Amino acid sequence: MRSGLHRHPVCDGLLSSPWYFRPAVALSPSILVLLLGEGMSVLKREPPLLHREGPLNDPELLLTPPLPILSIDKIFSLPGHAPTGHSSSSSAEPTTRGRWSFIDCFLRLSEQFMVVGLLQRLSEKLPRVVHRLSEMMKPQVVFVLGGPGAGKGTQCERIVKNYSYTHLSAGDLLREERSRTGSEFGQLIDTYIKEGKIAMEETMKSDEKKFRFLIDGFPRNQDNLQGWNNVMDGKADVKFVLFFDCSSEVCIDRCLERGKSSGRTDDNRESLEKRIQTYLQSTRPIIEQYEQQGKVHKIDASRSVDEVFADVKNILENQG
Numbered sequence: 001m002r003s004g005l006h007r008h009p010v011c012d013g014l015l016s017s018p019w020y021f022r023p024a025v026a027l028s029p030s031i032l033v034l035l036l037g038e039g040m041s042v043l044k045r046e047p048p049l050l051h052r053e054g055p056l057n058d059p060e061l062l063l064t065p066p067l068p069i070l071s072i073d074k075i076f077s078l079p080g081h082a083p084t085g086h087s088s089s090s091s092a093e094p095t096t097r098g099r100w101s102f103i104d105c106f107l108r109l110s111e112q113f114m115v116v117g118l119l120q121r122l123s124e125k126l127p128r129v130v131h132r133l134s135e136m137m138k139p140q141v142v143f144v145l146g147g148p149g150a151g152k153g154t155q156c157e158r159i160v161k162n163y164s165y166t167h168l169s170a171g172d173l174l175r176e177e178r179s180r181t182g183s184e185f186g187q188l189i190d191t192y193i194k195e196g197k198i199a200m201e202e203t204m205k206s207d208e209k210k211f212r213f214l215i216d217g218f219p220r221n222q223d224n225l226q227g228w229n230n231v232m233d234g235k236a237d238v239k240f241v242l243f244f245d246c247s248s249e250v251c252i253d254r255c256l257e258r259g260k261s262s263g264r265t266d267d268n269r270e271s272l273e274k275r276i277q278t279y280l281q282s283t284r285p286i287i288e289q290y291e292q293q294g295k296v297h298k299i300d301a302s303r304s305v306d307e308v309f310a311d312v313k314n315i316l317e318n319q320g
């Protein structure tokens with residue numbers, strides 16, 4: 001029996017196994033078990049002939065040692081590496097499988113290159129993959145902006161019916177908060193918004209399954225944007241902005257019509273004139289900022305609900 005032979009048992013097994021198991025040498029033994037399946041049971045049934053005695057003969061142990069990454073030097077200095085007919089194999093023990101033929105060496109080398117190449121590619125790609133994964137796990141946000149009455153709420157309702165989005169309406173949240181009995185914010189609603197304390201973060205955390213959000217009517221001014229950036233920077237990913245664009249006349253007409261049944265105290269001509277001014281002075285610059293980042297999808301909102309939604313659908317489906 002030749003002594004001092006410490007060839008890697010898994011490699012040995014693989015080298016003595018059919019060619020289609022060989023690529024698996026690039027993986028750790030535990031993954032090997034998973035991947036090889038039936039193949040591994042073949043290896044287990046046929047332990048390497050070099051280790052007919054001793055602990056390595058135990059088929060279970062064949063899988064335990066970690067797979068070393070060998071340099072070319074090491075490969076060639078491995079005991080038992082000598083080409084067939086080399087004097088080192090002149091042992092009395094019949095070691096046909098224990099001697100490394102030229103083909104064995106070639107295969108071993110190509111496996112090592114494969115391992116190194118694979119690891120190199122993995123290490124190059126890993127940071128990008130980790131980054132992409134963390135991006136994928138962040139809540140994804142679509143801001144929905146436009147003038148009062150542009151149809152933001154109407155379109156959001158349709159989106160929610162057809163796609164897996166959670167709709168948060170800044171206006172609704174505000175109205176809710178204002179009317180909540182005992183609300184500490186009832187009197188302070190303006191400050192509440194100004195400081196970006198609108199409960200987006202908590203609302204977004206409340207259900208982990210919800211991770212795509214439509215945030216309608218926000219950020220409506222520089223303070224809102226600042227607040228968002230302070231509270232949510234790095235915690236959510238603003239995918240894009242849906243901008244429903246139509247003339248002030250269309251906005252006013254629609255809100256006046258809505259005011260007939262909405263019960264909203266601000267759906268009257270006087271309030272609307274002011275809201276339009278606020279929109280033009282405060283919200284349009286926010287939309288322009290996102291436009292500069294290439295994040296705005298502008299939709300002609302003066303058309304029918306169906307026509308507008310056809311555009312929305314297109315955008316959502318093309319943006320994933």
Ligand SMILES: Nc1ncnc2c1ncn2[C@@H]1O[C@H](COP(=O)(O)OP(=O)(O)O)[C@@H](O)[C@H]1O
Nearest residue numbers: 147148149150151152153154254258303304305
């Ligand atoms: N494309 C549209 N054409 C005509 N009326 C619309 C359209 N979209 C919405 N409306 C109506 O206009 C009013 C304002 O729409 P809404 O979705 O509440 O606007 P916003 O949320 O932008 O204030 C509602 O009465 C709604 O039914």
Ligand SMILES: Nc1ccn([C@H]2C[C@H](O)[C@@H](COP(=O)(O)OP(=O)(O)O)O2)c(=O)n1
Nearest residue numbers: 147148149170171172174193217218220275
């Ligand atoms: N980010 C926000 C959102 C709404 N508001 C206030 C001012 C708005 O006139 C009311 C109603 O908002 P809502 O989005 O429902 O109304 P519009 O129809 O878009 O004008 O709430 C705000 O001050 N800041």
